[in-house]
Amino acid sequence: MDKNWWKESVVYQIYPRSFYDSDGDGIGDIKGITEKVDYLKDLGVDVVWLSPVYESPNDDNGYDISDYKAIMKDFGTMEDWEELRDELHNRDMKLIMDLVVNHSSDEHYWFQEAKKSKNNPYRDYYIWHPGRNGREPNNWKSSFSGSAWEYDENTNEYYLHLFSKKQPDLNWENPELRREIYDMMKWWLDRGIDGFRMDVINFISKVPGLPDGKVKEGEKYASGSKYFRDGPRIHEFLQEMNEEALDLYNVMTVGEMPGVGVEEAQKYTDPSRNELNMVFQFEHMDLDSGPNGKWDLKPLELTDLKESITKWQVGLNGVGWNSLYLNNHDQPRIVSRFGNDKEYRLESAKMLGTFLHMLQGTPYIYQGEEIGMTNVQFDSIEDYEDIETLNMYKEKVEENGEDPASVMESIYAKGRDNARTPFQWNHTKHGGFTTGEPWIKVNPNYLNINAEQAVEDEQSIFHYYRELIRLRKKHPIIVYGDYQLILPDHEKIYAYMRNYEEQKLLVVCNFSDDEVEFKLPQEISFTAEESMIGNYGYGEFPSDSYAAFTLKPYEVRVYKGK
Structure with a gap:
């Protein structure tokens, strides 16, 4: 088996909005991250993955990018970003950035131009279609509820958005668009980043003709995933991306790939194919979902988890490489999900961390995991910020008349804001995250669960994670x-x-x-x-x-x- 630095690394994901606020405006920022670099070094992580900090109207918390080469003002300046890069590199830590190129923001210059007319040079950077019998071009459902198409009055056509209507899908069939993306990637790589986490990258190739999906009984729209997931040209596009950009640098790549299976992942991660180092797959994250999807709650069956993890561990061994994660910015807190966040919070958090870090693959720690942060239960839907959660609540409660209390139980268990409450640094107001009013409420348990307490207590989850990381560096068997x-x-x-x-x-x-x-x-x-x-x-x-x-x-x- 080839040995590589990214196989031997431990990655720490930062969600900047919720990590640390240096200027008291209630929003975490890049200077705040820089102030906490020594905390990350003390933990022992090798790589920091920074969720999007690019210019964005923030419809989907930064995953709707309006300028790929600028920093969102909420987060600071390019000079702040350069200082963070340097402080990480000075401590022999690496920095990887999010690459969000299945879609842009509708406020991106390309889309603003594309809307002007059907003949605009940027029109073909996006996916446009005339309607069908006075309706959308097909019956696909957006991941954030409702139709995946939005009508544009000016040009009398619809554009595709697999996520929010403010996130129009980019048209990867257009070679000019692909060239722009590769140039942008090189622009960042030349600034010294060490790789990319690629957002929903297996969605970029769509089946020609965009056929209808099959509508489930009682639903208005269909999942079109069969026609945009692992599409016909996806491997070609990723190989071209390597040839035009990534191969010029010694970097790490991980592709977020909802719905990917082991056989396809073998292709994506086989070094001889020159596509990606590893993928994020979601199979183990769907095991506590019922037949009606994420919000349909069911208990985890441990035998299901074994079957899933084993399939991936065996399937990629000697072929590609696994990413290992139980938490991220889109998933609820694992100690609340697969552990016991009450009587056995310390024990179950440590067990889950050990279970993960002893598997073959590159482990990812999500901010707060190392101190055992938990899910939150806000009093009202008004306290939530996540677009997916709010859209789902509106659809189920306001449009379909479902019981609000039942819907809130699903949000308490699975809502993305569980992972996005501010990092709990100490027991002072707002958990020491900000001196202002935080953009989203802090979990009230910060008085008992916080980094300051964890660092001081040698029996804490934090120190246990340090030991897991130390063992990994000492024993090649844990990696290989x-x-x-x-x-x-x-x-x-x-x-x-x-x-x-x-x-x-x-x-x-x-x-x-x-x-x-x-x-x-x-x-x-x-x-x-x-x-x-x-x-x-x-x-x-x-x-x-x-x-x-x-x-x-x-x-x-x-x-x-x-």
Whole structure:
């Protein structure tokens, strides 16, 4: 297996609006991130992934970009960004930026021009169609509810937007548009960034003709994903992107790819194909969703998680590379989701972190994960900011008459604002995030859950994550070892082996708040030599107990041996 710096790294995702506010306007900013670089260095992370800081009207919190080469005023200036880059590089840390090129903002110069007439040179930078029988060109549904088409009176045509109507999709069939995007990427790479996280990058190639999707019973619009996900020219476009831009630099790339399967991911991440280093897939993030999607809540079945993770661990081993994550800016807090954020918050957060960091792949930590931040329950829908959440509430409650309390339960569990409440730095007002009024409310539990307290307490989740990162740098087996599932049918224990050269690791996780007996299957060849890490006393458990022992609630143990 090829060894690469990005395989051996641990990435920390920053959502700038909610990280740290340096000037008291209630919005996190780049100077705020720079002030906290030493905190990140102390944690031990190697790479910072910065969610979008580009110029934007902020319809979708920065994922609607109006100028790819400018910094949003809320976040500061280009000089501020350069200072952050330098402070990270001075500490041997790398910086990757978000690349959002499936769509732009409708306030981007290209779209402003495109709207002027059908003959405008920028018209073909976007996807326009005349209506069909006085209606939209097809029946696709936007990811943010409603139709994926918006009518433009001036030119009597519709434009496609797979997300908000203020996020028109770019037309990747146009070589001029692609050239502009590659030039923009080189512009940033020349400024010293170390790679890109690519937003919904597997949506950029659409099936010609844009056929109708199949409408579910009781719904007005259809998912068109069959016709824009992993589309006919996607591999060609990514290979061209490498040839024209990425291959000129030694950088890391990760593509966010909703709905991607293992076989397609093998193509995307196979080094010989020269497309991407790794992908973000969402299969494990959909396991607690019912048949009606994200907002249809159902409990996680641990056997489903094992099946999903194992499929990806085995499927990409020796072919491509996995990204490892349980949290990000679009997902609820994992300790509230797959753990117990009340009685066993510390234990379950540490267990989930260990489970993730001991898998094969590059681990991603989302801000606040390392101190065990939790989901939030605001009193009113008025307290929420996320466009997806607000649109869903409007559609279900105001248009369809569903029970508001039931809809709020779904938001408490799955809303994106769970991840976007301000980082909890200390126990002062607003969690020390800002001296002003925060753009979104702070989770009230900041009094007990905050970074200052975590850094001071050597038994905290923060220090436990430091140890996970330290072990990863010390033991190549954690990075490069292959994966073998144990006890596939156990409903409370997730156990697996890692194998590398002459070494083995045994990882045993209790995903429940019960005490559970573990017994190593007789057919598994393993002899423990030391206990590496555990969440009930940092691995201070007897190494000779590895074959059979009782796991406490949410306990995890990692044994090293052969």
